[in-house]
Amino acid sequence: MVVLKFGGTSVGSAERMKNLVNLIHSPAPKIVVLSAMSGTTNALVEIANALYAKENSKANDLINTLEKRYQAVLTELYSQETTLNKGKELLKNHFDFIRSFTLDMFTANEEKAILAQGELLSTAMEHFYLEEIGIKSVLLPALNFMRIDANDEPDLKYIEENLKLELAKHGETNLFITQGYICRNAFGEIDNLKRGGSDYTATLIGAALTSPEIQIWTDIDGMHNNDPRIVEKTFPVTELSFDEAAELAYFGAKILHPTCVLPAQKRNVPVRLLNTMQPKAQGTVIKESAVTDRITAVAAKDGITAINIKSGRMLLAYGFLRSVFEIFERYKTPIDMITTSEVAVSVTIDSDKNLESIINELREFCTVEVDQNQTIVCVVGSFAAEKQGMAGKIFDSLKNIPLRMISYGGSENNVSVLVDTKYKKDALVALNKGLFNL
Numbered sequence: 163m164v165v166l167k168f169g170g171t172s173v174g175s176a177e178r179m180k181n182l183v184n185l186i187h188s189p190a191p192k193i194v195v196l197s198a199m200s201g202t203t204n205a206l207v208e209i210a211n212a213l214y215a216k217e218n219s220k221a222n223d224l225i226n227t228l229e230k231r232y233q234a235v236l237t238e239l240y241s242q243e244t245t246l247n248k249g250k251e252l253l254k255n256h257f258d259f260i261r262s263f264t265l266d267m268f269t270a271n272e273e274k275a276i277l278a279q280g281e282l283l284s285t286a287m288e289h290f291y292l293e294e295i296g297i298k299s300v301l302l303p304a305l306n307f308m309r310i311d312a313n314d315e316p317d318l319k320y321i322e323e324n325l326k327l328e329l330a331k332h333g334e335t336n337l338f339i340t341q342g343y344i345c346r347n348a349f350g351e352i353d354n355l356k357r358g359g360s361d362y363t364a365t366l367i368g369a370a371l372t373s374p375e376i377q378i379w380t381d382i383d384g385m386h387n388n389d390p391r392i393v394e395k396t397f398p399v400t401e402l403s404f405d406e407a408a409e410l411a412y413f414g415a416k417i418l419h420p421t422c423v424l425p426a427q428k429r430n431v432p433v434r435l436l437n438t439m440q441p442k443a444q445g446t447v448i449k450e451s452a453v454t455d456r457i458t459a460v461a462a463k464d465g466i467t468a469i470n471i472k473s474g475r476m477l478l479a480y481g482f483l484r485s486v487f488e489i490f491e492r493y494k495t496p497i498d499m500i501t502t503s504e505v506a507v508s509v510t511i512d513s514d515k516n517l518e519s520i521i522n523e524l525r526e527f528c529t530v531e532v533d534q535n536q537t538i539v540c541v542v543g544s545f546a547a548e549k550q551g552m553a554g555k556i557f558d559s560l561k562n563i564p565l566r567m568i569s570y571g572g573s574e575n576n577v578s579v580l581v582d583t584k585y586k587k588d589a590l591v592a593l594n595k596g597l598f599n600l
């Protein structure tokens with residue numbers, strides 16, 4: 163069974179919900195994963211923040227505004243009285259539920275329950291629409307099979323078992339609709355796969371069923387070779403390996419949830435990125451690849467802080483790096499890039515949340531320098547066969563850009579440099595010219 167995932171803008175209006183039928187109505191069996199209508203999850207986050215702050219009248223205003231938007235969608239989406247009434251009943255249930263928290267205690271658990279409402283609404287609304295126009299579909303409750311474990315990692319075995327049980331209840335059906343993003347946690351409570359997590363839902367389902375293909379439908383024609391918002395000429399990359407895609411997703415190519423490639427890779431299910439606005443366009447396919455010498459794309463990630471850590475005693479010392487890493491571990495702060503010399507090490511982090519405490523602890527045994535407003539620029543490809551020449555090409559392109567750090571050899575799929583964010587555009591343009599002749 164093929165899995166098709168549609169993001170918030172693909173269900174962002176009555177018109178888009180109607181148009182979706184063209185893409186999901188065919189005899190081939192499929193599971194359709196939907197996000198919440200665009201803007202909904204942000205609005206729910208805002209509502210939750212107001213409730214945390216005990217600003218109940220603000221929360222009520224936000225809830226009313228969101229409900230009005232949904233009411234308007236309903237009247238445009240449905241033309242039959244019975245469907246319209248079902249839609250109204252649906253809205254009432256969900257918005258009464260959201261409103262109930264203005265009267266009650268509000269904790270992280272309630273917040274997660276509120277955040278789940280967007281996907282529950284969009285999927286039911288699409289399902290009712292299909293019913294109105296006479297297309298049979300089954301609404302598959304993600305909360306019955308999608309699950310994360312005590313470490314917030316998806317429990318693929320549980321998902322596989324329970325998804326198959328759900329599917330078996332509807333033997334004859336070939337069109338299933340389910341919610342992206344939402345799941346239950348190890349305690350059985352409503353939880354989610356983090357923002358943008360609908361992609362992850364889709365790849366988890368595809369992996370659980372070893373689907374022939376997972377399709378991620380967005381508004382862009384696939385993954386581009388460079389950031390189209392910054393560089394004038396870019397093109398969609400037709401094929402990426404799983405490893406290349408994982409590097410790109412992490413390094414800020416916003417099109418895919420960073421970890422969502424992993425389940426697909428684990429079960430070797432190709433992931434195809436397609437464009438709802440140009441359904442016939444080829445898009446990008448992410449799959450196992452045997453190509454070992456190519457540069458596929460360039461990406462950048464802002465908001466990086468570089469920390470240079472110097473110890474007089476690092477020379478020939480062991481245990482130094484461990485002491486450094488332990489501090490980052492204690493503050494649950496992942497390190498992205500790392501370069502070392504005999505007497506110093508530079509690392510980068512993408513969250514400054516615990517920066518001060520980390521620096522204070524480091525200062526107890528080393529000298530520390532911090533550079534904020536840095537950008538990681540990474541070149542992704544498969545460099546296994548062509549170990550010579552690749553670095554030359556990359557650094558020749560970047561010869562006029564001041565480089566703060568260089569990371570090469572960490573993987574065969576990535577060469578990264580750190581630059582001051584003010585040089586980011588120049589770096590991306592230079593790489594586009596040097597590597598892609600654009």
Ligand code: ASP
Binds near residue numbers: 198360
């Ligand atoms: N609705 C969720 C979000 O906005 C999940 C998703 O769209 O992927 O983050």
Ligand code: MG
Binds near residue numbers: 169358419
């Ligand atoms: Mg997304």
